[in-house]
Amino acid sequence: NRMPHVILDTTLTGVASETVKSISVALGIPTVSTSFGQEGDIRQWRSLSPEKGNYLLQIMPPTDMIPEVIRSIIIYMNITNAAILYDDSFVMDHKYKALLQNIPTRHVITSIGNDKDRGEQIEKLRNLDINNFFILGSFPSIRKVLESAKREFFERNFAWHAITQFQGELSSNIENATIMLLRPVSDSKSKDRLGVIRTTYNMKQEPQTSSVFYFDIALRTFLAIKNILQVGAWPPNMKYLTCDEYDGSNTPNHTIDLKSAFIEVTEPATYGPLEFPKGKTSFNGHSYMKFDMDISAVTIRGGASVSTKTLGKWEAGLDNPLRIANEGDMKNLTADIVYRVYTVVQEPFIFRDPSAPKGFKGYCIDLLDEIAKIVKFDYEIKAVEDGKFGNMNEKGEWNGIVRKLIDKQADIGLGSMSVMAERETVIDFTVPYYDLVGISIMMQLPSTPSSLFKFLTVLETNVWLCILAAYFFTSFLMWIFDRYSPYSYQNNREKYKNDDEKREFNIKECLWFCMTSLTPQGGGEAPKNLSGRLVAATWWLFGFIIIASYTANLAAFLTVSRLDTPVESLDDLSKQYKILYAPLNGSSAMTYFQRMADIESRFYE
Numbered sequence: 001n002r003m004p005h006v007i008l009d010t011t012l013t014g015v016a017s018e019t020v021k022s023i024s025v026a027l028g029i030p031t032v033s034t035s036f037g038q039e040g041d042i043r044q045w046r047s048l049s050p051e052k053g054n055y056l057l058q059i060m061p062p063t064d065m066i067p068e069v070i071r072s073i074i075i076y077m078n079i080t081n082a083a084i085l086y087d088d089s090f091v092m093d094h095k096y097k098a099l100l101q102n103i104p105t106r107h108v109i110t111s112i113g114n115d116k117d118r119g120e121q122i123e124k125l126r127n128l129d130i131n132n133f134f135i136l137g138s139f140p141s142i143r144k145v146l147e148s149a150k151r152e153f154f155e156r157n158f159a160w161h162a163i164t165q166f167q168g169e170l171s172s173n174i175e176n177a178t179i180m181l182l183r184p185v186s187d188s189k190s191k192d193r194l195g196v197i198r199t200t201y202n203m204k205q206e207p208q209t210s211s212v213f214y215f216d217i218a219l220r221t222f223l224a225i226k227n228i229l230q231v232g233a234w235p236p237n238m239k240y241l242t243c244d245e246y247d248g249s250n251t252p253n254h255t256i257d258l259k260s261a262f263i264e265v266t267e268p269a270t271y272g273p274l275e276f277p278k279g280k281t282s283f284n285g286h287s288y289m290k291f292d293m294d295i296s297a298v299t300i301r302g303g304a305s306v307s308t309k310t311l312g313k314w315e316a317g318l319d320n321p322l323r324i325a326n327e328g329d330m331k332n333l334t335a336d337i338v339y340r341v342y343t344v345v346q347e348p349f350i351f352r353d354p355s356a357p358k359g360f361k362g363y364c365i366d367l368l369d370e371i372a373k374i375v376k377f378d379y380e381i382k383a384v385e386d387g388k389f390g391n392m393n394e395k396g397e398w399n400g401i402v403r404k405l406i407d408k409q410a411d412i413g414l415g416s417m418s419v420m421a422e423r424e425t426v427i428d429f430t431v432p433y434y435d436l437v438g439i440s441i442m443m444q445l446p447s448t449p450s451s452l453f454k455f456l457t458v459l460e461t462n463v464w465l466c467i468l469a470a471y472f473f474t475s476f477l478m479w480i481f482d483r484y485s486p487y488s489y490q491n492n493r494e495k496y497k498n499d500d501e502k503r504e505f506n507i508k509e510c511l512w513f514c515m516t517s518l519t520p521q522g523g524g525e526a527p528k529n530l531s532g533r534l535v536a537a538t539w540w541l542f543g544f545i546i547i548a549s550y551t552a553n554l555a556a557f558l559t560v561s562r563l564d565t566p567v568e569s570l571d572d573l574s575k576q577y578k579i580l581y582a583p584l585n586g587s588s589a590m591t592y593f594q595r596m597a598d599i600e601s602r603f604y605e
Helices: 015-027 068-077 118-127 139-148 188-201 208-230 258-264 327-331 363-375 400-406 454-458 461-484 507-516 530-563 570-575 588-602
Strands: 007-009 031-033 056-058 081-086 106-111 132-136 159-163 176-185 292-301 304-315 322-324 338-343 378-383 412-414
Touching: 007 015, 007 208, 015 031, 015 056, 056 258, 068 081, 068 132, 068 159, 068 322, 118 139, 132 139, 139 159, 176 304, 188 208, 208 258, 304 327, 322 327, 338 400, 363 378, 363 412, 400 412, 454 530, 461 507, 461 530
Parallel strands: 007 031, 031 056, 081 106, 081 132, 132 159, 159 176, 338 378, 338 412
Antiparallel strands: 176 292, 292 304, 304 322
16 A cells, blocks of 8 residues: 655656556656657646646656767768668657757658668668668668668768668678768766676666666766655655546646755766756756767678777757768768759750760750759760650650659650640759740851951952953053054154153053043053053053942942841751751651641642
8 A cells, every 4th residue: 555656757658658647746756757758749748837847857868869870970971862760679659759850851761671671761762862761670670671772872971871770880781982980988987887787687678878877867866855754854644546536627736846856966977978968957858868979980891890980979958959970971972963864966066075074065065064053963974775765656755865854764854845735744944044945946156257458358359350450451451462563652752752641662661551540540641552552541440440340249248247146046047048957856846847848839739
C-alpha cells in the first residue's frame, strides 16, 4: 500500500509514452521522463500549469538531440535539398515538422529500406532531384546504405553525411568516396568516470551516450527525491488519486518542487552535463545532456578507409552552430551543382570540338556558359544517341532529348528546339522575350566600311578602264592629226605667226588638253586644223556625258547607302538578292518552307 514518490519514465514515443504521461498528469504523480520530443511534442503535457511543471519533468535523450546536427549542417553549408534516412536506433516521427522548420531546404525524411528495396529507394530520392544524403544509424546500417547506392552517386555532385551515436570506425566496400562522419566524443574527465562506472556496475551497453544518460537521470532523480525527503519539503499529507477516484477534473495540485531539487543535485555527470532552461521556463522540450560530436571526413578508396581528417566539433543542443577549424575543408564535402545536359549536334548552334572544355561549341554553348557564370553552376553535356529533339509516336512514347528529360536522365535539354504544344505538356521551355511564334532571323549588325577611295566605287571597274582607254586614245588621235595635218600650227607656222595663241599639240599637250577639258577650267585653245577640232568636239561631248553620269550616280550612291534597311522579316529576306540563305535540314524552318511551297503549288494546279 505504499505510495510511489516518483515515476521514472523511459518510454520513447508513441501510445505507450502518451499513456504514461496521461496517468501521471491526471493522478498528480511526480514524473521524470526521458521521452523524445521538443516543446509541444508531448501532447498530454502541453500547457502545464507552473505547479505541475515543477514535478512533471522531461529531459531529452541524446538520441533525440543528435538529429539536430543536420539542421546545423544545412545552415552552415547552405544546402537546398536533403534526404534523411534513419534506422531503428533513431526515432524521427516527431521530427518531420520541426527539424528543418523555417529553413528553405526541400527535404525528405524516411526510414532505411530493406535489403531488396534500398537501392531503389535511393534511386527514387535521386529522381526527386536530391543530391545531399544524411544517414542516421548504426555503422552496419550506414554501411548498407552506402553499398546500395550506385557508383555515380559518389561523384562530385553528391554529398554523403553519416551520423551515428555509436563508437567505432566507418568502413565500406565502395570504390571511391569521401563521407562526412559525425559521432559522439567524450573528454578525458568523462572517460575516467565512465571507466569507473562501467567497472563498478558492469555497464557495457551501447551506445555509451544513451546508457550513461539513463544512468545519470536515474541517479539524479533518486538523489533529488532523497534531498526533498531529508529537508522535509515533501508534503506530509501527500495523497494520490486512484483511477477509480479520478473523474477528469479533480486532479490534485501538489506543491512539490522536484524541478529545483533536480537542478541542485551536485553529483557530477558521467558523460556530459545536463542543460536546464533559465528562469521559470518549463523543462519540457528545453532540457538535454550536453556532449560533443566529432566531425571528420573519411576517405574510402577501393573498399577501405585510407584517411580520416578531423574538421571540427558540434555541441549537442538546439540551433547550436558547427565549430569548424578550416572552412575550406567543408567546401570539399559540398555537393556541387552539376546539371546533366543533353543536346543534338546541329551547326552552328551545337557542334563537336575536341579542344573545347566540354567537347562542344556553338551559340547554345556560349549562352549556357554565360548562364552558368551568373547562376554559378557546372554542367556535363552529352549528345543524345538518336540525334532527335523529341517526337511522339503513335503509342504516345517520346524519343530524343524530350525522352531524356521525362526519364530524369537529363536536367537540361539544349539546342534549337522548337516550342510545340505537344512538348509543353511534358517538359518546360525557356520563353524568348520578343516574338513567341514564327521564324526569327538573327543577323550581324550591318557595318558600313569606310575608304579613302570610296568615290571610285560609284562606277564599275570596267567603266573606269574604258574611260581611261578613251582618254589615251583621244589624246593620241589628236596628236596624230596635229602632227600630220597641213593645216595644223606646227605644219603652217607662217600662216599663224601673228596669232596670240601659238599652241603646238605634241603628245604631252594633247594629254593635258583632254584632261583639262573635263574640268570647269576648260582645255584652252583648240587645234587649228579641222580634223583636230572634230576630235576635240567629240571629246567634249563624251566628257559632258561622263561627268553628268558620274555626278548623278554619286548622289544616288550616297543616298541609297543611307536608306539601306537591314533584313527584319522573312519577307525582307525573300525580296533581297545580296544574302544567300537556306534552312537547316530537318529543322522547323525547313518544314515551314516545305509547307508554304506545297500550299503555293496548289494555286497552280
